[in-house]
Ligand SMILES: Nc1ncnc2c1ncn2[C@@H]1O[C@H](COP(=O)(O)OP(=O)(O)O)[C@@H](O)[C@H]1O
């Protein structure tokens with residue numbers, strides 16, 4: 001295993017099931033210690049990509065390297081580099097938590113002495129100390145999920161792959177899992193998949209948005225916003241002479257467009273959304289212009305970020321348009 005190679009390097013990966021192309025020319029890389037989110041609707045190809053990376057499923061074509069090792073020709077070595085928590089991770093119902101983790105650690109070739117110290121660490125990390133002697137079958141979903149994560153990180157592999165680690169959890173449990181993944185930052189490269197956007201945004205350094213087997217956008221949440229939405233947005237609550245507004249806004253930035261939100265409310269205030277491709281903050285200029293004009297009363301003004309949800313919808317829509325255009329040109 002080379003220490004300098006990226007944790008994961010995927011080039012032109014393709015997986016077909018009969019006539020279905022589940023993964024279509026996917027390329028990306030993950031640096032050591034980096035946390036990456038796979039974001040995509042059901043059927044996007046997230047689990048298939050993860051199964052290929054973990055050596056459990058052969059690719060149809062393309063290459064995938066984990067810590068410099070080929071998943072196709074060095075699958076056993078690759079498996080030792082990865083802690084994998086599959087989708088709907090099955091756990092033995094009748095084993096106790098510490099017993100199960102001990103058994104998994106032995107399978108991962110951890111020496112007994114090192115294993116018992118490591119068990120204490122992961123039980124602590126995953127907040128499982130209280131339930132270490134409990135039978136897994138009697139645990140709640142949140143605890144089971146954390147047993148799965150404990151198992152994945154047990155042997156301290158350089159790469160962790162978790163397929164939908166927070167599915168079926170309540171908000172409190174999601175928070176715990178998120179914190180847990182955050183603690184791995186810088187220590188292990190982590191890929192998690194999710195169709196829940198705030199989760200990716202809060203946990204990951206970078207997101208890959210996947211739709212229909214293709215990566216349709218990639219980057220940090222800020223980069224994705226800039227690249228996919230490309231506009232700044234301001235929300236304001238305003239009362240006054242609506243007819244005078246366009247000229248006033250044009251003086252601040254001719255590219256500003258207004259879309260009416262709600263209103264007017266009982267006090268006569270409208271909720272408006274302004275948007276512009278300009279990236280510098282127009283808040284001060286807007287406040288100044290509205291105050292100087294004197295015909296408006298302003299109750300609030302804020303610059304708002306598009307949610308990752310909007311980014312995701314825009315990126316997937318854009319990918320559909322590309323497909324439609326390509327089909328139309330034939
Ligand atoms: N074993 C399989 N046989 C046939 N089609 C499959 C199989 N596994 C997945 N697929 C198809 O591949 C596509 C991607 O699935 P999957 O990777 O599970 O997506 P995701 O995890 O993003 O929900 C879907 O269209 C799915 O129906």
Ligand SMILES: [Mg+2]
Pocket residue numbers: 043046047048087163
């Ligand atoms: Mg899946």
